[in-house]
Amino acid sequence: MFYQTHLRSIALILALGFLAIYASFGSYFAREIVVEITILAILAISLDFCAGFGGMVSLCHGAIMGIAAYVFTIMGVKLGWPSLPSATLGLLAAVLFSGMVGWVTARTSGIFFIMATLAFGQMAYTFFFKSRWLGGDDGMGGISRFDLSWLGLDLNDALVFALLGVGVLFLVYVVASILLRSGFGRVLCGIHSNENRMQAMGVNTAKHKALAMACSGFMAGMAGIIAAQHTLYISPELLIWTVSGEVLLVVILGGIGTLVGPVIGAIILIMMKHELSNYTDYWHMIVGVVLILAVLAGGRGVYGQIEVWLEAFFKPQAPKEPKEPTESKEKEQDLA
Amino acid sequence: MLKVDQLSKDFGGLQVIRDLSFQVADGERRVILGPNGAGKTTLFHLLTGVKQASSGNISYAGTDISAMDAVGRASIGIARSYQKNNLFENLTIRENLMLAASAATGKSNWFIRDASLHADVKTRIEETAEMVALSDQLDMMVNAISYGNRRQLEVGLALATKPSLLLMDEPTSGVGPAMIDRFHHLLDSLPRDITILIIEHDMDLAFSIADRITVLNFGEKVFEGTPAETRGNATVRQIYLGEAK
Amino acid sequence: MDASFWLLQCLNAMQYSMLLFLLSIGLTVIFGLMHFVNLAHASLYMLGAYFGISVSAMTGQFWLAFMLSPIIVTCIGAVLYFTLIDRMRGAGPMNQVLVTFGLIFVILDLVRLGWGDIALGLEAPAELSHTVSFWGISYPAYRLFIIALGLVVMISMWVVLRRTQIGAMIRASVENADMAASLGINVGRLFFLVFCFGCALAGLAGVAAAPIFSATTTMGITILIPTLIVVVIGGLGSLEGAITGSLIIGFLETFGAVLLPSLSAVLTYMLLAAVLVFRPQGLIPARG
Numbered sequence: 001m002f003y004q005t006h007l008r009s010i011a012l013i014l015a016l017g018f019l020a021i022y023a024s025f026g027s028y029f030a031r032e033i034v035v036e037i038t039i040l041a042i043l044a045i046s047l048d049f050c051a052g053f054g055g056m057v058s059l060c061h062g063a064i065m066g067i068a069a070y071v072f073t074i075m076g077v078k079l080g081w082p083s084l085p086s087a088t089l090g091l092l093a094a095v096l097f098s099g100m101v102g103w104v105t106a107r108t109s110g111i112f113f114i115m116a117t118l119a120f121g122q123m124a125y126t127f128f129f130k131s132r133w134l135g136g137d138d139g140m141g142g143i144s145r146f147d148l149s150w151l152g153l154d155l156n157d158a159l160v161f162a163l164l165g166v167g168v169l170f171l172v173y174v175v176a177s178i179l180l181r182s183g184f185g186r187v188l189c190g191i192h193s194n195e196n197r198m199q200a201m202g203v204n205t206a207k208h209k210a211l212a213m214a215c216s217g218f219m220a221g222m223a224g225i226i227a228a229q230h231t232l233y234i235s236p237e238l239l240i241w242t243v244s245g246e247v248l249l250v251v252i253l254g255g256i257g258t259l260v261g262p263v264i265g266a267i268i269l270i271m272m273k274h275e276l277s278n279y280t281d282y283w284h285m286i287v288g289v290v291l292i293l294a295v296l297a298g299g300r301g302v303y304g305q306i307e308v309w310l311e312a313f314f315k316p317q318a319p320k321e322p323k324e325p326t327e328s329k330e331k332e333q334d335l336a
Numbered sequence: 337m338l339k340v341d342q343l344s345k346d347f348g349g350l351q352v353i354r355d356l357s358f359q360v361a362d363g364e365r366r367v368i369l370g371p372n373g374a375g376k377t378t379l380f381h382l383l384t385g386v387k388q389a390s391s392g393n394i395s396y397a398g399t400d401i402s403a404m405d406a407v408g409r410a411s412i413g414i415a416r417s418y419q420k421n422n423l424f425e426n427l428t429i430r431e432n433l434m435l436a437a438s439a440a441t442g443k444s445n446w447f448i449r450d451a452s453l454h455a456d457v458k459t460r461i462e463e464t465a466e467m468v469a470l471s472d473q474l475d476m477m478v479n480a481i482s483y484g485n486r487r488q489l490e491v492g493l494a495l496a497t498k499p500s501l502l503l504m505d506e507p508t509s510g511v512g513p514a515m516i517d518r519f520h521h522l523l524d525s526l527p528r529d530i531t532i533l534i535i536e537h538d539m540d541l542a543f544s545i546a547d548r549i550t551v552l553n554f555g556e557k558v559f560e561g562t563p564a565e566t567r568g569n570a571t572v573r574q575i576y577l578g579e580a581k
Numbered sequence: 582m583d584a585s586f587w588l589l590q591c592l593n594a595m596q597y598s599m600l601l602f603l604l605s606i607g608l609t610v611i612f613g614l615m616h617f618v619n620l621a622h623a624s625l626y627m628l629g630a631y632f633g634i635s636v637s638a639m640t641g642q643f644w645l646a647f648m649l650s651p652i653i654v655t656c657i658g659a660v661l662y663f664t665l666i667d668r669m670r671g672a673g674p675m676n677q678v679l680v681t682f683g684l685i686f687v688i689l690d691l692v693r694l695g696w697g698d699i700a701l702g703l704e705a706p707a708e709l710s711h712t713v714s715f716w717g718i719s720y721p722a723y724r725l726f727i728i729a730l731g732l733v734v735m736i737s738m739w740v741v742l743r744r745t746q747i748g749a750m751i752r753a754s755v756e757n758a759d760m761a762a763s764l765g766i767n768v769g770r771l772f773f774l775v776f777c778f779g780c781a782l783a784g785l786a787g788v789a790a791a792p793i794f795s796a797t798t799t800m801g802i803t804i805l806i807p808t809l810i811v812v813v814i815g816g817l818g819s820l821e822g823a824i825t826g827s828l829i830i831g832f833l834e835t836f837g838a839v840l841l842p843s844l845s846a847v848l849t850y851m852l853l854a855a856v857l858v859f860r861p862q863g864l865i866p867a868r869g
Contacts, residue, residue: 001431057675104854108861111618111674115813116857122806123850130846183443183451190435193424200384200422201439201497202410208444242802245682252679282694288686292665295672295680 001189002053002180007307008260012173015263016166023162031158035230037270038165039223042172044250044262046219049176050102051248052257053185054212055192057114060101060121062243064217067124068094068224069234070134077142078133084146090228091221097124098217099210106206109195118241125239139235143228155229165226169263172219176259179215188212249291255304264303337361338383338501338531343392345375345382345555352378354555356392363528367542368535369566370552371575376535377419379552380503383533384416385409396501410439415499417491419506419535423478429489430474433461433496440497460496468492468522484515491522502526504534508541516541543567551575585718590835596724596793598831599731603786604804605811606738606823607779613755613818613867615670615772618677621661621684623808625780627801628688629654629787631696634703634796643706647788654784655777662776670772685802692798703791727789734782735824742820751775755818755867807834810853816863825865 023034043065050056072090075081081089097120105116129137145155148164155161179185190198191205199205228234237243246269254265269287276283294301300308338360345353352375360366368376381387383394385406393402401409424432434452437460438444443451451457465471468488473481478489491507508516516538523545526532536542542549543563551559551572559572566572608622632653637646665684669677704710705723712719742748754761754768762768787796794800811830815822830849837845856863
């Protein structure tokens with residue numbers, strides 16, 4: 001069950017503050033990295049929302065993001081719509097696709113859910129890959145960034161764009177945390193814990209899960225809109241299943257079921273990638289090793305582990321119950 | 337009033353419930369007795385809509401609910417506690433009760449407000465915890481509390497939905513005499529506007545709380561009557577009490 | 582589109598189906614037995630191709646490479662078994678997917694380190710490098726060999742699983758591993774043997790495929806998705822399911838590509854989605 005603890009608020013402020021400072025005082029290159037991080041972090045929050053809290057480990061989040069980016073681009077570039085309605089339609093497409101996937105797969109679980117989402121994601125990927133009208137594997141260009149001059153902002157300025165990205169990341173976090181603390185989110189955690197009992201208490205769990213996927217799709221769609229605006233070019237590469245796998249990696253690396261962990265995971269992964277690619281062409285291997293180690297170390301992730309330690313440190317007094325051996329385990333589940 | 341009319345259920349040719357009819361009045365405490373395999377738990381599955389009957393009808397409060405699914409039946413006030421604990425293991429007792437209370441009051445459709453902070457939900461959590469004697473452990477994780485406490489929470493989850501019809505599947509299964517007394521007390525203290533069907537193996541408890549008793553054997557109703565009548569019935573003694581004692 | 586066109590396409594589809602079968606049978610039996618999803622299975626296929634090319638280049642002997650490469654891959658599989666797979670068995674599908682996803686990255690870069698980024702080819706052996714003419718078409722002998730190889734493996738697997746002691750043990754363990762263990766079957770050793778056998782078949786598929794498609798670093802990822810689809814459509818853990826699934830996907834993709842080029846790829850995914858929705862246990866599940 002989700003609680004916006006002080007620790008999480010502090011971690012979020014530190015992470016966002018770091019990104020803002022890094023973008024403000026860094027080079028053009030640093031600003032590009034910050035945008036990359038925000039896109040991945042938004043996507044990871046979106047995946048943590050359904051996987052960490054709803055138990056729906058999706059391998060189609062890359063595709064959801066890609067669909068938003070494609071629909072946004074089709075509307076803007078092919079049909080000449082203004083950017084705001086195009087973006088809204090892109091988000092709507094992501095929400096519909098994601099909600100549809102959630103609805104259809106509501107009765108599957110475990111590896112079958114993973115496979116089903118993989119299939120739906122690859123279906124979308126193949127569709128765009130094969131579509132000549134949409135540029136096939138070459139993708140599409142010609143995207144322009146939002147015109148926010150009425151706010152006095154020029155999004156073509158790398159710094160403004162990066163800071164706006166950080167702002168959107170914050171917004172998505174807030175949306176996710178409000179949803180998770182609402183009655184809906186609480187019940188979502190209940191479904192994750194014991195779906196059968198939740199049904200017996202009168203909750204239509206299939207509808208609930210589909211709605212949760214739709215909410216998650218909205219967040220992933222945000223990442224897609226920013227991604228399209230960032231590179232001003234999109235290709236089917238956005239939708240390929242390994243992108244979704246990488247997002248899952250970020251969630252695990254940061255700490256699944258903590259919501260702020262994925263943000264930290266995204267910072268670590270992107271920074272690591274960029275640092276490593278300076279030294280070696282084989283950074284994928286190192287990422288793979290880190291992933292394996294993260295799972296073998298207990299799968300709590302960097303932030304998740306720190307949270308467990310700090311909680312144990314600040315509450316050292318043993319509770320009245322003589323349950324010492326299971327105490328640490330309870331804590332970790334409490335936080336999840 | 338709960339009305340069961342000529343209910344049958346077969347699993348691949350095996351008849352688990354056979355032509356079963358009975359009625360339970362509002363506010364009644366009805367105990368279902370029967371040896372293992374008599375079809376008691378299957379009857380509960382059919383009443384809650386987890387399984388659909390092969391034939392026959394179930395009506396509750398004047399409406400035919402035979403075609404309604406489990407979610408629908410839960411939302412008209414039919415709740416159930418399980419023979420094997422079916423709890424939210426990795427959550428606290430408070431969170432468990434909160435989920436039941438939110439589910440029953442439609443707060444699962446609140447997308448912004450926090451149901452756990454809502455006054456209704458809070459009082460319901462406290463009231464239920466009081467009823468099942470778990471008030472002082474509200475913030476314990478379920479997987480860290482004792483088996484007896486979990487049995488109490490099992491009933492608590494059903495009660496927190498404020499049901500009008502409560503089906504309890506062996507609430508005292510696996511607990512000691514002291515805990516059975518507690519359950520006895522709990523059952524006595526439940527408001528009379530809740531109709532209760534209870535599968536119970538502890539004879540003393542069963543006979544002392546029941547208004548009427550229905551005895552099942554091989555999926556058929558073999559007897560129905562007051563506790564005193566049940567005690568005196570030869571068939572019942574033979575198939576059930578004789579076997580148990 | 583005359584008869585020879587259909588015959589040719591059927592042979593192509595058969596050859597693709599057999600490759601898919603060699604890969605999916607290992608994956609599916611490992612899943613059925615150990616409840617383990619090994620996404621890195623297709624990386625072992627890639628390793629099979631690369632090791633085959635290296636052995637062949639060193640010795641100049643295709644058939645030696647054909648024998649040795651599956652053995653090398655099996656050894657690598659055994660190492661993976663003891664370091665990771667065995668440890669992750671009870672860890673739930675998400676962790677298994679993650680760890681084997683990590684393995685894909687690691688193996689991919691190891692291959693790039695060892696063999697470089699360029700595609701490598703392997704010559705079909707001299708005795709199979711000709712084409713065979715029959716019923717009005719001519720078809721490469723090596724491709725016919727692949728079809729035959731797949732059929733031989735298929736039939737021997739069927740015989741082993743249905744007619745031998747070890748087959749009965751495997752089926753019993755797929756049905757209920759705890760029960761099998763209480764009947765005195767050494768389930769741990771059985772898991773290991775089956776895992777190694779699955780790796781050997783993946784390696785075999787790799788070296789067998791190398792003369793047809795050249796070896797590239799993306800060959801593993803490319804074939805992983807169709808293999809997973811075969812396994813899910815057929816039913817996790819089932820031999821008959823793997824056979825059926827391979828044939829369905831092999832024919833669907835081959836004929837789809839020539840008859841409905843715009844729809845073909847989406848067709849496969851739509852089939853998978855339909856199976857998952859209407860028959861999530863697969864077409865021929867291992868358990869009743």
